[in-house]
Amino acid sequence: MAATATRSVGGLPSGLAICMTPPDMFYLPELVTGGLVWILVASTHVQPANPLGWVMFVSVFCFVTTLVWALVFVAGCHKNAPVWVAADFVYHALAALFYLSAGVNLAFITFVMKSADFRIYQIDIAAVVFAFTATLLYFIHAVLSSMRWKNL
Structure with a gap:
């Protein structure tokens, strides 16, 4: 059991330790909220297609990438700690920016299509709430990852 919850070089977790370390404990909530955005937007009429297509792209891209990223950490495939710490910060900052733009687009479309x-309309409001929740989670993860990167 101790081998599954270890920390690698540079303070990066591996194994089940990603569920207990401050920046990495956000992987599961990010996956849940991103998956909910994906499901809620997919369950409504996609009209207008372009802004909601961006929302779908962001939710699917971030869900798949976060899942792969978490699996890399669980499997312990990250050996070069400084590169992985920097990449962790860059990815989560980019995901926060993507989700912010997707949330704003989704909120605007929801406001316009309220009639x-x-x-x-209720499903779209729930998707907006989860999109901004995902934005907040990715932003907090990015801030904590930047502090971890700074402390290397």
Whole structure:
């Protein structure tokens, strides 16, 4: 059990330690909120297609990338700590920026389309809430990753 919850060089976790370290404990909530945005937007009518296409791209891209990123840390495939710490910060900062833009687009479309079907309007509002929650989670993860990068 001790081998599955170890810390590698540079303070980066590996194994199940990613569930207990401050920046990395956000992987699961990021996956859940991103997955909910993906599901909620996919369950409504995609109109207008372009802004909601961006929201779908961001939610699917961030979900898949975060899942792969977490699996890399769980498997312990990160050996060069300074590069991985910097990449962790860059990815989460970029994901926060992407989710912020997607959340703003989704909120605008939801506001414009409020006269449509009330059930779809409620689903879109839930998607907006989860998009901004995902933005906050990725932002906090990026800030904590930048502090970890600074302390190397």
